[in-house]
Amino acid sequence: MSGKVNAVTVRWDGAHRFDGGRPESAATIRLDASGETGPSPVDALLCALASCTGVDVVDILEKRRTPIASLDIAVTGHRADAVPARLTAIELHYRIGGAGIERVHAERAIELAVTKYCSVRDSLDPNLTVTWTLELV
Numbered sequence: 001m002s003g004k005v006n007a008v009t010v011r012w013d014g015a016h017r018f019d020g021g022r023p024e025s026a027a028t029i030r031l032d033a034s035g036e037t038g039p040s041p042v043d044a045l046l047c048a049l050a051s052c053t054g055v056d057v058v059d060i061l062e063k064r065r066t067p068i069a070s071l072d073i074a075v076t077g078h079r080a081d082a083v084p085a086r087l088t089a090i091e092l093h094y095r096i097g098g099a100g101i102e103r104v105h106a107e108r109a110i111e112l113a114v115t116k117y118c119s120v121r122d123s124l125d126p127n128l129t130v131t132w133t134l135e136l137v
Contacts (some may be wrong), residue, residue, distance in 0.1 A: 032054040040086065044119075049130075052094060052120035056113035057094065057106075064105055070097035070137070087124075106134055111122040 010020035022081030030038030044062055050073040072096070078089040078113060092114070096106050110132055114121055121130060 009080050042077060043075065043077070045087075046077045046090065048122045049090065049118070049124070050075045052060040052118040053110070053113040056117040057096070057109045060112060060117075061096075061098075061101065061105065062107035064109075066098065066101050066105060068096055068098040068101060071095070087128060089129040089131070092130065093135065094132060094136045101136060103134070103136060106136065110134060 002074065007023065008020050009023050009029075010018045013030075017037055018031045019028045020031060021028040029040050031044055032038040033040050035043065052072055054073055058071065059066060059090050073095070074093040076091040076093075078091075079085045080087055080088050092110075094106070094110055114130060114132055124130075
């Protein structure tokens, strides 16, 4: 295999809790299937999708010389009822703030992030429905 490599380790911490991160970094993420002490693994996947597309949106708008002042992304994941309760649809709602940001440019940045640049989205099932909305604040 060629290309970039990402490597993480995950350590069980009892019950359904795991701490994970890059081996060379002290920073870790707490994952908890119960959601009591951290996001569940599916929540973390939704966070990964939002932050991945968010990085791309920020970069695209900065390249247009319209840097943003704020970005919040609310994510809703719809899951199947049957085990393994896979995601069946994801909705992303972007709230972008900043002087001079035009709706058409923000929409284009989001569309490119979701359909072309985000490696997390591209790693998900291509049949998974991912929709988005935009609110300028």
